[in-house]
Amino acid sequence: MTDSMDPRYARHLPLEHWGREGQEKLARAKVLVIGAGGLSSPALLYLAGAGVGHLTLVDPDRIEVSNLSRQVLYTTADAGRLKVEAAKDKIEALNPGCRVEVLPQGLDEALAKELFPRFDLILDGSDRMDCKATINSVAHAFGKPWIYASVSAWEGRILSLDSRRGDSACLRCLHPNLKDGQIGNCELQGVVGPVVGAFGSLQALEAIRILLGVSTAGSRLLSLDGGTFTTLEHQLKKNPGCAVCGSKPATQDADGEVLSLSVGDYQKSRERYVLVDLRPETERENHPLPSGYTATVWGAPGTQEPIPQFPEGKTPLLLCRRGMMAYRVQAELARSGVSAVVLRGGMEAWNREGQS
Ligand SMILES: [Zn+2]
Numbered sequence: 001m002t003d004s005m006d007p008r009y010a011r012h013l014p015l016e017h018w019g020r021e022g023q024e025k026l027a028r029a030k031v032l033v034i035g036a037g038g039l040s041s042p043a044l045l046y047l048a049g050a051g052v053g054h055l056t057l058v059d060p061d062r063i064e065v066s067n068l069s070r071q072v073l074y075t076t077a078d079a080g081r082l083k084v085e086a087a088k089d090k091i092e093a094l095n096p097g098c099r100v101e102v103l104p105q106g107l108d109e110a111l112a113k114e115l116f117p118r119f120d121l122i123l124d125g126s127d128r129m130d131c132k133a134t135i136n137s138v139a140h141a142f143g144k145p146w147i148y149a150s151v152s153a154w155e156g157r158i159l160s161l162d163s164r165r166g167d168s169a170c171l172r173c174l175h176p177n178l179k180d181g182q183i184g185n186c187e188l189q190g191v192v193g194p195v196v197g198a199f200g201s202l203q204a205l206e207a208i209r210i211l212l213g214v215s216t217a218g219s220r221l222l223s224l225d226g227g228t229f230t231t232l233e234h235q236l237k238k239n240p241g242c243a244v245c246g247s248k249p250a251t252q253d254a255d256g257e258v259l260s261l262s263v264g265d266y267q268k269s270r271e272r273y274v275l276v277d278l279r280p281e282t283e284r285e286n287h288p289l290p291s292g293y294t295a296t297v298w299g300a301p302g303t304q305e306p307i308p309q310f311p312e313g314k315t316p317l318l319l320c321r322r323g324m325m326a327y328r329v330q331a332e333l334a335r336s337g338v339s340a341v342v343l344r345g346g347m348e349a350w351n352r353e354g355q356s
Contacts, residue, residue, distance in 0.1 A: 050204070065079050112138040132148060169245065173242045
């Protein structure tokens with residue numbers, strides 16, 4: 001835990017919106033950083049320097065000499081080491097009060113669902129579009145603010161998103177066909193180190209603003225062409241037909257990436273789903289399903305009850321009290337090869353949003 005009295009934070013105390021109270025907020029903050037490359041290098045240094053109390057890093061790669069022009073956390077002597085291990089050493093040397101956890105693996109959907117609920121904010125320092133697509137859909141489903149950035153050749157862009165804001169767009173609104181390689185590839189197109197560094201620093205700044213409560217993630221896209229030194233800014237609009245955040249019933253998605261369904265969308269297409277009630281008996285008795293609805297009751301993983309046989313052609317729709325446990329069960333089922341959808345907000349949302 002970082003200490004707000006530590007003299008290393010002396011320059012924060014006079015700052016408007018920061019001060020001792022802000023320093024304590026940062027000490028309690030938990031930030032998940034995906035990727036430990038060029039964007040994350042300055043971002044991690046500034047977050048640790050700012051006094052963020054807990055950082056978890058996810059990256060499977062080892063340091064190569066070709067990374068060093070932009071991955072300023074590392075030196076020539078680090079070549080061959082796991083990035084997350086070398087990054088942890090550098091961060092702890094900078095700020096021993098900062099707790100650092102590392103996962104030397106790639107981010108997939110199951111891992112994202114396991115990790116995201118534990119963090120206040122997710123910082124995307126990845127360079128793969130499939131990874132960004134996973135962060136986008138899982139952060140949207142869990143209502144976690146996240147900060148996207150990407151750099152290709154001379155150009156960079158940054159966007160912060162938060163699905164808890166009703167009007168917030170998502171990355172899929174901007175790129176309806178998110179695919180790996182769609183946004184530049186360092187090997188093929190080259191990349192300018194200082195542009196990467198600038199955007200990693202901007203990500204750290206935006207993270208600090210969100211953690212201090214100065215700003216909420218605002219769907220504002222900022223881009224810089226480092227070749228011509230021109231910037232562009234625009235407010236990203238929500239796409240009503242977006243496969244991740246739009247209002248279309250989830251089952252119309254062509255790519256099966258949907259993770260959750262609103263109560264309203266379920267009611268419009270209930271024949272496609274088998275409702276799976278994960279709640280304990282007392283809760284099922286106190287808050288029964290609306291009349292006309294039935295569910296398969298399942299104690300879920302951890303209770304040793306086997307996965308039920310779901311009817312052919314129907315997708316399991318997981319119901320719990322608020323939706324959180326359902327996401328964990330969804331991740332467990334995915335590991336057993338069963339794809340299930342979560343009823344967003346659980347029984348509480350169902351009671352709130354009307355029982356039609
Ligand atoms: Zn969207």
